[in-house]
Amino acid sequence: MSITTLTTGVLIFAVVIYMISNQFRERPIKPTTLIITPALITYYTYTNILAEFAKSVVDPTWLIGALVVGLLLGLGLGFFRGNLAHLRLDVASGKVYARASTLSLILWCLLLVLKIGAAYLTYSPLGKTVLPILLLISILHTLFLGNIVAEKVCLYLRANRYGLQQPMQVQKIKW
Numbered sequence: 769m770s771i772t773t774l775t776t777g778v779l780i781f782a783v784v785i786y787m788i789s790n791q792f793r794e795r796p797i798k799p800t801t802l803i804i805t806p807a808l809i810t811y812y813t814y815t816n817i818l819a820e821f822a823k824s825v826v827d828p829t830w831l832i833g834a835l836v837v838g839l840l841l842g843l844g845l846g847f848f849r850g851n852l853a854h855l856r857l858d859v860a861s862g863k864v865y866a867r868a869s870t871l872s873l874i875l876w877c878l879l880l881v882l883k884i885g886a887a888y889l890t891y892s893p894l895g896k897t898v899l900p901i902l903l904l905i906s907i908l909h910t911l912f913l914g915n916i917v918a919e920k921v922c923l924y925l926r927a928n929r930y931g932l933q934q935p936m937q938v939q940k941i942k943w
Contacts, residue, residue, distance in 0.1 A: 769884060771859075773829060775820045780912065782922070783873055783885070784834070784916070786862070786882070787880070788880070790879065791868055791873055791876055791877075792868075792873070793867070793870050794856070794865045795864065795865065795866060795867075796863045796864070796865050796866075797814040797855075797863070797864045797865070797866050797924065797927040798922070800921065802806055802920040802921075803920075804810040805916060805920065806913075806917045806920055807841050809912065809913055809916050809917075810917075813847020813910065813913045815859040816886075816887060816890050816909050817909060817910075818903070819836065819891065820890065820892050820906055820909070820940070823896055823902065825896065825897060825898075825899060826899055826902050826903065827917060830903060831902075831903070831906055834903040834904075834906035834907050835906050835909070835910045836910075837907055838907035838909065838910035838911040838914065839910040839911070839913065839914040840914065841911050841914065842910060842912060842913060842915040842916075842917075842918065843914040843915075843917070843918040844914075844915055844918070845875065845879075845911070845914070845915045845918070845919075846915040846916065846918025846919040846921075846922065847915060847918045847919070847921075847922050849868075849872045849875055849915065849918075849919045849922075849928070850918060850920070850922025850923050851922060851926070852868070852869040852871055852872040853867065853868055853869060853872060853919075853926075854867045854868075854869060854889065854921075855926060855927065855930075857930055864927040864930055866923050866927070870882050876915075879911065879912050879915055880912070882908050882911070882912070883908060883909070883912040885908070886904075886905045886908035886909055886912075887909075888889060889901060889905050890905055890909075895901075911917070
């Protein structure tokens, strides 16, 4: 094992631990934090999808179908998880805080394990030659992406129902 592979493995492990620990914390719902994670996962999924299209084992129509199926399943699961979150309004600051429920955490961890497994299989010999595994990998890539995007959208919409996403700006009038 080379030092580069070891460094990459340690870095990936650290990011996964950070992501898991971050799921257990109560976080304020802000538009910037709702965009960063889906953007990073979209880019990572995009690179995996490009690797899928580079394989000549499967017809692109089947691959696109699998990607769409995974995305739709992920969107449904993400909206379900977003509705499971516990929201709390901090009256003093006017911010809405979200904390994941136990079921939501279990589902998220399960999907993360599936995503890591799919990423591993993407670059393994088995994932390059066996058609059903290739299609399953494609479904898992977009399943995780759809889940994260829909969860963030659902949290944002739920927080906006309070009408308190951003505290009102009060102008001081000088007499």
